[in-house]
Amino acid sequence: MFERRLFREEHEMFRASVRKFIEKEIAPYHQQWEKDGIVPRELWLKAGAAGMLCCTIPEEYGGLGLDYLFDVIVFEEMARSGFTAPGFMIHCDLVATYIKSFGSEEQKKYWLPKMVSGEAIGSLGMTEPHAGSDLKNIKTRATRNGDSYIIDGQKVFISNGQLCDVIVLATKTDSSQGAAGITLFLVDTSLPGFVRGKKLDKLGLKGQDTSELFFENLRVPASAMLGTEGQGFxxxxxxxxxxxxxxxxxxxxxxxxxxxxxxxxxxxxxxxxxxxxxxxxxxxxxxxxxxxxxxxxxxxxxxxxxxxxxxxxxxxxxxxxxxxxxxxxxxxxxxxxxxxxxxxxxxxxxxxxxxxxxxxxxxxxxxxxxxxxxxxxxxx
Amino acid sequence: MFERRLFREEHEMFRASVRKFIEKEIAPYHQQWEKDGIVPRELWLKAGAAGMLCCTIPEEYGGLGLDYLFDVIVFEEMARSGFTAPGFMIHCDLVATYIKSFGSEEQKKYWLPKMVSGEAIGSLGMTEPHAGSDLKNIKTRATRNGDSYIIDGQKVFISNGQLCDVIVLATKTDSSQGAAGITLFLVDTSLPGFVRGKKLDKLGLKGQDTSELFFENLRVPASAMLGTEGQGFxxxxxxxxxxxxxxxxxxxxxxxxxxxxxxxxxxxxxxxxxxxxxxxxxxxxxxxxxxxxxxxxxxxxxxxxxxxxxxxxxxxxxxxxxxxxxxxxxxxxxxxxxxxxxxxxxxxxxxxxxxxxxxxxxxxxxxxxxxxxxxxxxxx
Amino acid sequence: MFERRLFREEHEMFRASVRKFIEKEIAPYHQQWEKDGIVPRELWLKAGAAGMLCCTIPEEYGGLGLDYLFDVIVFEEMARSGFTAPGFMIHCDLVATYIKSFGSEEQKKYWLPKMVSGEAIGSLGMTEPHAGSDLKNIKTRATRNGDSYIIDGQKVFISNGQLCDVIVLATKTDSSQGAAGITLFLVDTSLPGFVRGKKLDKLGLKGQDTSELFFENLRVPASAMLGTEGQGFxxxxxxxxxxxxxxxxxxxxxxxxxxxxxxxxxxxxxxxxxxxxxxxxxxxxxxxxxxxxxxxxxxxxxxxxxxxxxxxxxxxxxxxxxxxxxxxxxxxxxxxxxxxxxxxxxxxxxxxxxxxxxxxxxxxxxxxxxxxxxxxxxxx
Amino acid sequence: MFERRLFREEHEMFRASVRKFIEKEIAPYHQQWEKDGIVPRELWLKAGAAGMLCCTIPEEYGGLGLDYLFDVIVFEEMARSGFTAPGFMIHCDLVATYIKSFGSEEQKKYWLPKMVSGEAIGSLGMTEPHAGSDLKNIKTRATRNGDSYIIDGQKVFISNGQLCDVIVLATKTDSSQGAAGITLFLVDTSLPGFVRGKKLDKLGLKGQDTSELFFENLRVPASAMLGTEGQGFxxxxxxxxxxxxxxxxxxxxxxxxxxxxxxxxxxxxxxxxxxxxxxxxxxxxxxxxxxxxxxxxxxxxxxxxxxxxxxxxxxxxxxxxxxxxxxxxxxxxxxxxxxxxxxxxxxxxxxxxxxxxxxxxxxxxxxxxxxxxxxxxxxx
Ligand SMILES: Cc1cc2nc3c(=O)[nH]c(=O)nc-3n(C[C@H](O)[C@H](O)[C@H](O)COP(=O)(O)OP(=O)(O)OC[C@H]3O[C@@H](n4cnc5c(N)ncnc54)[C@H](O)[C@@H]3O)c2cc1C
Ligand SMILES: Cc1cc2nc3c(=O)[nH]c(=O)nc-3n(C[C@H](O)[C@H](O)[C@H](O)COP(=O)(O)OP(=O)(O)OC[C@H]3O[C@@H](n4cnc5c(N)ncnc54)[C@H](O)[C@@H]3O)c2cc1C
Ligand SMILES: Cc1cc2nc3c(=O)[nH]c(=O)nc-3n(C[C@H](O)[C@H](O)[C@H](O)COP(=O)(O)OP(=O)(O)OC[C@H]3O[C@@H](n4cnc5c(N)ncnc54)[C@H](O)[C@@H]3O)c2cc1C
Ligand SMILES: Cc1cc2nc3c(=O)[nH]c(=O)nc-3n(C[C@H](O)[C@H](O)[C@H](O)COP(=O)(O)OP(=O)(O)OC[C@H]3O[C@@H](n4cnc5c(N)ncnc54)[C@H](O)[C@@H]3O)c2cc1C
The missing domain is CATH 1.20.140.10 (Butyryl-CoA Dehydrogenase, subunit A, domain 3)
Incomplete structure (x- = not known):
């Protein structure tokens, strides 16, 4: 057989701890979570406490600044367990990474520590009912209004949709354009105008709260933009x-x-x-x-x-x-x-x-x- | 395209009525039945009344004595509808057919009219936890005891398991033999010693009551045998x-x-x-x-x-x-x-x-x- | 197994005779023909004599006017034998059929009897080096010249290319058009301007004389047209x-x-x-x-x-x-x-x-x- | 794309020279060799002179003692060229390797220099008409006779069969045994009793002289044994x-x-x-x-x-x-x-x-x- 050569001892120790976490904190409850169609927030806090969330986030933003292999280990052990309810991967590998890579200092300081600890759960909001593969045709609009943007529209199939505290949201700031009209925002879901739609009943991933989300006249400050206008795609x-x-x-x-x-x-x-x-x-x-x-x-x-x-x-x-x-x-x-x-x-x-x-x-x-x-x- | 050439006008009329039945009596409720993991008995009675159950059973046993194509139409229209909760096929194509082909006059007179009307629901009990493909290795015993047989054992994956009133049950009357030791019985589920086990949670067929069944010291008269001893396989x-x-x-x-x-x-x-x-x-x-x-x-x-x-x-x-x-x-x-x-x-x-x-x-x-x-x- | 229900006794008798023909006239020589890359003309004459060519051609054109199943039997028995050198199928099923269906009385009278007897061997000339699937883009031109057409161009991959006496040839009479510019001719290969190119060496079908063909200023009478101008496609x-x-x-x-x-x-x-x-x-x-x-x-x-x-x-x-x-x-x-x-x-x-x-x-x-x-x- | 990381500069220089060799010494002749069903001996001598044969053989046995990657490069460039006639791989990767690994000093001294230079061409003789996958059931016998063994039997599908000078031959020294009865010999094909059978006509690999070989009362000295008696498998x-x-x-x-x-x-x-x-x-x-x-x-x-x-x-x-x-x-x-x-x-x-x-x-x-x-x- 082919021995894997990627991991060092510290990785394997971490792997062992992740396995133990899964056994203790996930295995006994997963069946219930499948029935609920969602996991409890405490799981996220526990996972944060166990150092399993966003392993690569630098210490200055509350993380451990570990190498990518630590994230890999979390994804691998979750996959090995067969427990798919917790949406850690989107949170760590996507949302936190977007913020780390493209966020302003303020955005990073605000969100990353909370994401590492599991206090804030992240979602990625791209897909809309009529546009998935063809992402550049999304319709959710973000309209400049003074120092703010007003967001209107709808997303669908959003993982962590019921739980999320922060969304990397793809919007159109210029609907006359395709890809070039897309702008990303970091949306705080506690803002008025954010409406969680129904949790979708799925073939599998029964414990995941994949959801519809609605944005109704939701006002975000311009500082919530991730990157610059038109840079989203x-x-x-x-x-x-x-x-x-x-x-x-x-x-x-x-x-x-x-x-x-x-x-x-x-x-x-x-x-x-x-x-x-x-x-x-x-x-x-x-x-x-x-x-x-x-x-x-x-x-x-x-x-x-x-x-x-x-x-x-x-x-x-x-x-x-x-x-x-x-x-x-x-x-x-x-x-x-x-x-x-x-x-x-x-x-x-x-x-x-x-x-x-x-x-x-x-x-x-x-x-x-x-x-x-x-x-x-x-x-x- | 290849026009089908099997069906005559009477068949197509029947097909239309089956479609209507499905639309009216099944479609609106199917989602609920999936949640329940079972269909209500009334559905069976309605299907019976609509002439959809066991179409080929002769008039002398309460049926309409139609040709096999009528059964085919029921299976086809159920399949086309996508509604899999009602276990009509096993009931009609298997259980009723077994009784029609191998049953004594008494057995036919007793069960078939009820099966046509939907009053009695049939199951086929072959598979056991440790023996599916290898049917000749079943362990459920039927032991002669005077004019009766005492049945002990367990079945699993039995379609219509919670609803069934009658089971074509495969047993071993001679455990020293393989196929040659197998005997079928027509078991009335109202008899003492018949115990319904748990309804099994499945990947699909969510509305079907696939179940475990237990037979504990269940006494059936010798006249409940289908065919002769050792003839079951x-x-x-x-x-x-x-x-x-x-x-x-x-x-x-x-x-x-x-x-x-x-x-x-x-x-x-x-x-x-x-x-x-x-x-x-x-x-x-x-x-x-x-x-x-x-x-x-x-x-x-x-x-x-x-x-x-x-x-x-x-x-x-x-x-x-x-x-x-x-x-x-x-x-x-x-x-x-x-x-x-x-x-x-x-x-x-x-x-x-x-x-x-x-x-x-x-x-x-x-x-x-x-x-x-x-x-x-x-x-x- | 599924018994075939197509054939009657006369068909099966014919099948037996075809098998015998293959055994006697093809099997012993096929290896040599693979080396030669071609079959001898006598084979065609013998096949004609045996009634194996163009079975459906009416008696008035020298044929036996049999039903299509006789052709089927020839194709089937050739396929069963594994001997692929003789290009009977193109000859019978395509070339003769084209002539039978679209030919003028004169064309039918002239070619069909010879094709039935195997004196004239047929080819179908559509594909060109640069156009196969995209047939409407062929370039071989047929230019009206008084009562004649002058044909210039090139075909490739033409089965029976070395042997053929008559070709159903696809040409462009109007190169400004696509499909609508295509016209078929029945080309007599003894005419000047018809040049056989090289026999192509292939992965398989080693005994078939698949060839390049060239048409250089080849003059055919307008009466050689099959169908009308522009009707070819x-x-x-x-x-x-x-x-x-x-x-x-x-x-x-x-x-x-x-x-x-x-x-x-x-x-x-x-x-x-x-x-x-x-x-x-x-x-x-x-x-x-x-x-x-x-x-x-x-x-x-x-x-x-x-x-x-x-x-x-x-x-x-x-x-x-x-x-x-x-x-x-x-x-x-x-x-x-x-x-x-x-x-x-x-x-x-x-x-x-x-x-x-x-x-x-x-x-x-x-x-x-x-x-x-x-x-x-x-x-x- | 994934850059390959195996090769160093010296390898790539060698690769370039192999490519040139193929272009110059193989490409122009390959079509002819396919017709002949064999390559000329000079090709082997040229390949030897170009350092393409048995690159890993140590200098003491006439080789260059290069690493395995040089052999790999020869196999790869031959594969890339699409020219399959020369049977270098069996010669280098198998026959020479067997001798290098299991040969006596005398055997190595005698054969390896000739194999490196292309003077002696190697074959591997295992398969027999009735035994391929089931190698332990070969029938070719090697019978002890004083200081010699007498070999009788037949091989089939032997690559380089017409050209070979030396064969690693699998024989049975104890026909009462299966795998344990198999012994290898290094057979010099100039010995009496070695008879080349027919070159086999194949679906592809047209330039390779895959052949039948016969061994009729062929006497080899005991010192021709490779390894010990019964060790062959x-x-x-x-x-x-x-x-x-x-x-x-x-x-x-x-x-x-x-x-x-x-x-x-x-x-x-x-x-x-x-x-x-x-x-x-x-x-x-x-x-x-x-x-x-x-x-x-x-x-x-x-x-x-x-x-x-x-x-x-x-x-x-x-x-x-x-x-x-x-x-x-x-x-x-x-x-x-x-x-x-x-x-x-x-x-x-x-x-x-x-x-x-x-x-x-x-x-x-x-x-x-x-x-x-x-x-x-x-x-x-
Ligand atoms: C459980 C689940 C979780 C998800 N989580 C998220 C999430 O967290 N955030 C988020 O933004 N989205 C999420 N999605 C959405 C997901 O990314 C989209 O479903 C996916 O991109 C496909 O888009 P679509 O559903 O619109 O399909 P469509 O784009 O409508 O595609 C329909 C079909 O057409 C095919 N197709 C598309 N383009 C081509 C082409 N060029 N050529 C040939 N065929 C083509 C597709 O492959 C597909 O087979 C999730 C979806 C699911 C089901
Ligand atoms: C939803 C559902 C409804 C059912 N309804 C009924 C019912 O109403 N009544 C009833 O009696 N049973 C019922 N069954 C049981 C069903 O018929 C058995 O599951 C099936 O026969 C397979 O048997 P098994 O599960 O024991 O698998 P096993 O026999 O254990 O087979 C395991 C695997 O081994 C393979 N295998 C078996 N033999 C061979 C062989 N010789 N060579 C190679 N591979 C082999 C199988 O194909 C399978 O892939 C139902 C099952 C399900 C899931
Ligand atoms: C042994 C042999 C005998 C033949 N006999 C005759 C004969 O007697 N008379 C005659 O006229 N012709 C004959 N042909 C020619 C044969 O009909 C053509 O080779 C065939 O039609 C394909 O055309 P092409 O070779 O030009 O391939 P191309 O048309 O160049 O096709 C190349 C590839 O593109 C694919 N392709 C084409 N169109 C599409 C599309 N729309 N979408 C996706 N993929 C596409 C094709 O399937 C193919 O895989 C013969 C060919 C052979 C090899
Ligand atoms: C071009 C060519 C070059 C060759 N060169 C050499 C050479 O240089 N030296 C040499 O010694 N031999 C050579 N061989 C022989 C080759 O190694 C054998 O053909 C091969 O090992 C298969 O053996 P067989 O032909 O006897 O097939 P068989 O062993 O008869 O196999 C027949 C079929 O049964 C299958 N089968 C076998 N065992 C099992 C099993 N346990 N379970 C399921 N299926 C099974 C096989 O896969 C195959 O599909 C060559 C063969 C060819 C065609």
């Missing part, structure tokens, strides 16, 4: 690689984990005088999946290294996101099959993993959008 | 083709329907200055799926005809079940993708269809068992 | 369904035959104390392929029937061509694998079938063009 | 990883190269008022393939590094061989398709690449054998 583009890498990281782990579950299950499940593992079909299927999981692992780790060297391109990330997402879905599908009827029972992690998996080929840049990006690049 | 084998055909019939329709939904959705969904239907990828994917749906339709109808001529072999049925189940899952998966984020929302039929679909490659003879049957037959 | 479109059906018919048979070879081989090939047939992987693979071959068979026969009723649409035919071509290629690929090293040896029919197969996804309308046709039709 | 096992890695290395390059060809072709091929590259289908297909080629590249390079650290396990190598072989075949198939009719013409490299590719899923350990190895390992 460009800013988002610079963070795509990171977001997509994070998804690939999770998918790589889910694939590995689902295979482990299935090896164990088929090894123990008796049938026809032997076990399910004795069938050549079982062994061949798992051999194929395992091979791809190993290859996916080697590639993902190469991407992580490249990202940390600042060299991961948009195209690299699109390849990682596309291939690992596809693998993720394929693995959970083929593994579920080997569980027979039990694979269809919600109490089995493989059933939940199957329902959770289906989103990864869609959100954060669909498979088709990835192909578009990669395909186009071949002819340059 | 052989009897079940004779009905496999019919069960598998029914699954293929449903899958063929789900595939067609999901494609229709997706053509419509992509036609209307705007993006990038056009619609999702304008992308060659969309058209090519749907062209592939449509082609397979058409081919699957022609084949399914050929199987129905063959079945009605009494010529559908176990192998034919295994081919139909396998191929159409695979198609079913593939189509809903690829179609869901084309819905983007909306495809992941439970309110969209495609999301539910996706969750519901995953069982068809497992229950009623898994894909692997089908391949086993077909593969073996090639070398005879 | 429309005429070709009306025959596409037939051509594509013929390809599907052949592919269905190749798939069946390759599976038969492989069942037999794996049954006899010893390894690891048993045979290759004992491996579950072998049985499962063949079960999948066999299932698709059976389904493809049922569908192909339904298409033949529909075609004979005059109802096979362009879309139906595109579905058949696409799906059966894909199946054809998949089956020979997976079967070859099961032959191990022997599958790679030219002396094994499966190796030749593999090389021959690859063209079916390209010629006569590529898979992509089929998807284009089908996909577009979904949104009408 | 174990010795072969230790080299499997290297052989399989070499295949993966070639496949990775072929995949990359075929994609490059296709990007270029589709970019230039005009159709429908644009180019084939303008179709989304083209871009999406190539995006998928490119992604896999990149991932395969990263993984292959990781395997090379691991191999050079002495850590590449049998399972790692099986994964690499399986996955890259599959990719190789898939890529050439999908790329050929995008060439349309030209892809089927032998003059196009993609057509030859397609024919050549098909063997990689069979020889040197079939896909199925790889799955067997990997699958089994999961349950240990």
């Amino acid at each position: 460009a800013l988002m583009m610079t963070k795509l690689a990171q977001e997509r890498l994070a998804q690939a990281i999770r998918s790589a782990v889910v694939a590995e984990t689902a295979i482990d579950w299935t090896v164990e299950y088929t090894h123990n499940r008796k049938a026809f005088g032997g076990t399910i593992a004795d069938f050549q079909n079982t062994q061949f299927k798992l051999a194929e999946l395992k091979t791809e999981a190993v290859i996916g692992r080697v590639f993902t780790d190469a991407c992580i290294e490249k990202f940390m060297r600042g060299e991961l391109s948009e195209i690299d990330a699109a390849m990682a996101k596309m291939w690992l997402s596809n693998l993720h879905c394929k693995v959970v599908d083929e593994c579920l099959q080997l569980f027979g009827g039990w694979g269809y029972m919600w109490e089995y992690p493989i059933a939940r993993a199957y329902a959770d998996a289906r989103i990864v080929k869609i959100a954060g840049g669909s498979i088709e959008v990835m192909k578009h990006i990669i395909g186009r690049s071949l002819y340059r | 052989a009897l079940m084998m004779t009905k496999l083709a019919q069960e598998r055909l029914a699954q293929a019939i449903r899958s063929a329709v789900v595939a067609e329907t999901a494609i229709d939904w997706t053509v419509e959705y992509t036609h209307n969904r705007k993006a990038f200055g056009g619609t999702i239907a304008d992308f060659q990828n969309t058209q090519f994917k749907l062209a592939e799926l449509k082609t397979e749906a058409v081919i699957g339709r022609v084949f399914t109808d050929a199987c129905i005809e063959k079945f009605m001529r009494g010529e559908l072999s176990e192998i034919d049925a295994a081919m139909a079940k396998m191929w159409l189940s695979n198609l079913h899952c593939k189509v809903v998966d690829e179609c869901l993708q084309l819905f983007g984020g909306w495809g992941y929302m439970w309110e969209y039929p495609i999301a539910r269809a996706y969750a519901d679909a995953r069982i068809v490659k497992i229950a009623g003879g898994s894909i692997e068992v089908m391949k086993h049957i077909i593969g073996r037959s090639l070398y005879r | 429309a005429l070709m479109m009306t025959k596409l369904a037939q051509e594509r059906l013929a390809q599907a018919i052949r592919s269905a048979v190749v798939a069946e035959t390759a599976i038969d070879w492989t069942v037999e081989y794996t049954h006899n090939r010893k390894a690891f104390g048993g045979t290759i047939a004992d491996f579950q992987n072998t049985q499962f693979k063949l079960a999948e392929l066999k299932t698709e071959a059976v389904i493809g068979r049922v569908f192909t026969d339904a298409c033949i029937e529909k075609f004979m009723r005059g109802e096979l649409s362009e879309i139906d035919a595109a579905m058949a061509k696409m799906w059966l071509s894909n199946l054809h290629c998949k089956v020979v690929d997976e079967c070859l694998q099961l032959f191990g090293g022997w599958g790679y040896m030219w002396e094994y029919p499966i190796a030749r079938a593999y090389a021959d197969a690859r063209i079916v996804k390209i010629a006569g309308g590529s898979i992509e063009v089929m998807k284009h046709i089908i996909g577009r039709s979904l949104y009408r | 174990a010795l072969m096992m230790t080299k499997l990883a290297q052989e399989r890695l070499a295949q993966a290395i070639r496949s990775a390059v072929v995949a990359e190269t075929a994609i490059d060809w296709t990007v270029e072709y589709t970019h230039n091929r005009k159709a429908f008022g644009g180019t084939i590259a303008d179709f989304q289908n083209t871009q999406f297909k190539l995006a998928e393939l490119k992604t896999e080629a990149v991932i395969g590249r990263v993984f292959t390079d990781a395997c090379i590094e691991k191999f050079m650290r002495g850590e590449l396990s049998e399972i790692d190598a099986a994964m690499a061989k399986m996955w890259l072989s599959n990719l190789h075949c898939k890529v050439v198939d999908e790329c050929l398709q995008l060439f349309g009719g030209w892809g089927y013409m032998w003059e196009y490299p993609i057509a030859r690449a397609y024919a050549d590719a098909r063997i990689v899923k069979i020889a040197g350990g079939s896909i199925e054998v790889m799955k067997h190895i990997i699958g089994r390992s999961l349950y240990r």
